[in-house]
Amino acid sequence: MSLVRVVFSQPGSLGLKLSPNKVTGNIEVLGVNPGTQAQDHPELCSGLILRTVLGPDPTTGGDVQGRSYREVLSMIKAGGRPLQMTFVPGGTLGVKTADPTEGLTGKAAAAALQQEI
Numbered sequence: 631m632s633l634v635r636v637v638f639s640q641p642g643s644l645g646l647k648l649s650p651n652k653v654t655g656n657i658e659v660l661g662v663n664p665g666t667q668a669q670d671h672p673e674l675c676s677g678l679i680l681r682t683v684l685g686p687d688p689t690t691g692g693d694v695q696g697r698s699y700r701e702v703l704s705m706i707k708a709g710g711r712p713l714q715m716t717f718v719p720g721g722t723l724g725v726k727t728a729d730p731t732e733g734l735t736g737k738a739a740a741a742a743l744q745q746e747i
Contacts, residue, residue, distance in 0.1 A: 634678060634717040636671045641711060644668050648680065650699040651723050656680070657694055657702050658721035678717035685709030 638644050645666020651658050659678040662668040683705045684691040690708045697705075706713070 632718070633681075634673045634719075635714065636668075636674060636717075637712050637714045638667050639712045640667050642667070644706070644713075646674070648699075648702075649723055651721065654722070655696070656721060657699060658723040659717065660723055674717070676723070677721040678719060679721045680715060680717055682714070682716040683709055684714040686712060 643663075643666055645663040645668035647660040647663065648657055649660050650656075657680040659674065659676055659680070661676050662674050668674050680694055680702065682691065682693055683702065685708070687710065690710070691705050691713075694702045694705065706715075
């Protein structure tokens with residue numbers, strides 16, 4: 631998956647659950663709220679990293695790298711509609727990792743867990 635570009639054109643909540651990654655400093659998608667504009671964009675999913683926020687007024691958006699979470703939220707709120715956002719894969723928040731013991735019980739689960747450790 632490469633660059634994901636979406637445009638929100640309706641007023642109201644976007645429906646994105648965003649969170650700052652304290653390790654990387656990126657703003658990442660944790661999830662999409664059902665019944666919202668974000669759900670209308672199937673390419674949006676947890677684990678995406680927000681890169682840009684662009685509204686109709688070019689002075690209210692731009693690259694979000696290096697900006698605080700509060701600054702980015704302010705950019706989104708001030709962006710108006712249509713609001714274009716771009717994302718890239720590679721985030722680590724909200725991404726479920728495979729459980730090597732899933733479906734295993736007893737000694738098989740213990741052995742799989744030991745191999746993972």
